[in-house]
Amino acid sequence: MRRVRTLGLLGTGVIGGGWAARALHFGIDVVAADLRPEMEDWIRGAVANAEGALSRLTLAPLPPKGKLSFTTDPNAMARQADFIQENIPEQLQLKQRVLADMSRHAPPDVVIASSTSGLRPSDLQLGMAAPERFLVAHPFNPVYLLPLVELVGGRQTAAATLDGAARFFTYIGMHPLKVRREVPGHLTDRLQEALWREILHMVNEDVATTGELDDSIVYGPGLRWAGMGTNLIYHLAGGETGMRHMLRQFGPALKWPWTRLEAPELTEELIDKMVAGTHAQAAGRSIRELERLRDDYLVAIQQVLREYNIGAGATLRSLEERLYEESATAARERVRAAADAGAPAAGEPLRLLEIAVRPEWVDYNGHMTDSRYLQVFGDAARPRAAVRDDARARGRRPARAARSRAASPAR
Template sequence: MNEHVQEFKKIAVVGTGVIGNGWIARFLAQGFDVVAFDPAEGAEERTQKALDQAWPSLEKIGLAVGADRNRLIFVSTIEEAVCDADLIQENVPEREDLKKSVLASIDTYAKANAIIGSSTSGIMPSVLQEGLKHPERLIVAHPFNPVYILPLVELVAGSKTDANIVNRAKNFYASVGMKPLIIQKEIEGHLADRLMEALWREALHLVNDGVATTEEVDAAIVYGAGLRWAQMGPFLTFHLAGGEKGMRHMLEQFGPALKLPWTKLEAPELTDELKEKVIKGCESHANDTTIAELENKRNAFLVELLDLVESYWPETTAAK
């Protein structure tokens, strides 16, 4: 563990759904003590099943010294979970009223120097800070599923977030193998989800209009754009599309022709007919493969892909 993050010894995870359990797996694999709280019946059992699923991938990635699944304990109240924690990761459902209520409780019981990170995928931190006694220590720390493999975490400060909290959070998340990306301006949906939602909207249009099936849309990404994006992302990909003059030529030559697609990104109405097209398409595409089997394939692929990405881009903007 790096010297500058030795202040973090105990982590609290509040809310143990898919994202919360992903955080738990990552923190345990990095050798931390983790205290979890979730009032839902059967939460602890579901977490243990999630760890069963995640641990083989984490072993391939490499466990930290002291990593042990037994360093997780569940407690019965938020106060018990957060009172001694150095960092609290909140992961309750994306309902503003619920998040504010839970964060207010966390804020009440957390020790003075604790960082409160919210995994919210869409709510701005300034909204979540409303009503808190110590809003300066709250920051959005938004990860991506599966959290125990994918390294990106978006850090978004609210209007009242202390700059020192941002730096401490950046150092901590980097210490647990993540690529913290500090978002310069808060906005609904932050950064990565805004990009994914734009693609999702267009994908729904294509299926709704009968242009392509769900399987064909997936194939277009898997064997086309997705392979390039995994290495370079959209901007450098288009930079190469412009030839020797790069993005300047690309925008001059292809920019006008892209006006129509750029203006058709309003989401289609999610009718029952469209829902069934998407649902049946995904079920057919999965071809009787269970969700657990798909997760195993995804995890194995991502572990190998991360090694490849790191070999080409050992340092990224997110890591700096």
């Protein structure tokens, strides 16, 4: 797979916009294609909106932001992109036709991925040129903050395509989860759908309102799920003997069972109840306001999980370690080049961490706030630890370069 400098997007709705924001933030140029010219303004707005939360996710030094361009000609996009992500509506025949057409304009070493929520890759790649470079890469909304991307290969997908795509998604801060076998709905949407079906049944039968059912998750299991999934949580619930005891104790209930497999009929009455329920939960807040609230707590949760090095926090931590290491390497090379050019480097502290002071870090008198100083210097300790560990693993003394310090942001 070629090195990805330009990401091509086909379809720039909710998901295309999310991909654009994430890729641009991590220094990848984006060529976005949508049949509707008005989507240019929409995607630029979506990227600007996402930037608020994204810019708070990490203080690690990022590469310069990518550039966004827009076209209404998908084939022009396909000729420029190093990697293409398709995000058009979830209709099998539409996707098949568009993917087959696009694959004849994209060079054969360009990976093409679909964001489909549940269609199988073997069905999507049927009419494509070079189908071995196709896979499903299913993200989650908001794509710019949630790291999960499910990778699914079809019958004709090459293993190298899945590996190359995993490397690219890791580079832009994601957690690629390779799905072993293609099944409709992949992994996560099957789980989400099981919950969703039961919600619809309970609202339909007036067992609970949408708000009460959301409370049943938000105040309980939802908090656990951010760090441990259902299986590990149930292992803990089984006491000293873990999952074995859990299955003995609660296994018989699976025969009753509590829940249903078939979804209820979506009658007008049920749709009205769902809409009225969620309208009451929104309590007058617009979708934009709720999105901002969601984005803010998603950033905060990932920063907390980073300290415990679990789940999405582990992804964030390893991303930061890479970014700090890259920044340190670049700084070391600059110092070496300066020394080679005769600059008096000896005895001077090395600048191994450089961070731009962002406008929101500056207080009323034009200085960086004290809390940001603490945060920056705390983060400056990370690459030092990483370099030392690395040196120890190789059985060497830590290099002098390990005595790093943060580039002091100008007061």
